[in-house]
Amino acid sequence: MLARGNRITRGDDYRSVVRGGSRCSGPRTVTYVVNTFEERSPRFGFIVSKQVGNAVTRNTVRRRLKAVCAEAVPGVRAGADVVIRALPSAATADYQQLRDEVTRCLERKAAA
Template sequence: MLAKPNRLTRGSDYKATVRRGSRCAGTHTVTYVGRTGDQAVARFGFIVSRQVGSAVTRNTIRRRLKAVCAEALPSVRGGASIVIRALPSAATADFADLRADVIRCLERKAAA
């Protein structure tokens, strides 16, 4: 689970990261990585829309993405602002596929 300082909580932070950050598309996710100079820790946010599936499915996907990001947190540079958007295909993907998508994009865009 991600600690409170490692989470994006404001809509303006999400919007700024998606609009100004660099984008990395995977099979099941799209990852946006922005840079904020004022934060010492990396912060993550997740977008899982209704197109992905029912509330149970969306929450399952969100929990899986949070687990992957918590695992990858030590390798992400400080001050990074990261938003991960789940695509509808994420509903049928297993954990290993989601993990591979996210880790690949984090290594390319947000590695320390």
């Protein structure tokens, strides 16, 4: 699970990452990355809308994305802010598919 210091919690931070970050798209997710160059651990945020499914489905997708990001923290550049938006097709994806897609995007945009 992601530690508190590794989470984006403020709406302004979400907006700045989505509006100003570099983007990497896949069939199930869209990943936005902003490199702040601050001396802190990377932070992650997740956007899973009602288009993905009901509450159970959305929470399952969010938990899977959090687990993927918790594994990826050591390989992400310090000070990076990452927001992952789940697309409706993420509801039918298994953990490995989400992991492959998010890992590919993080390697392209936020590798240490």
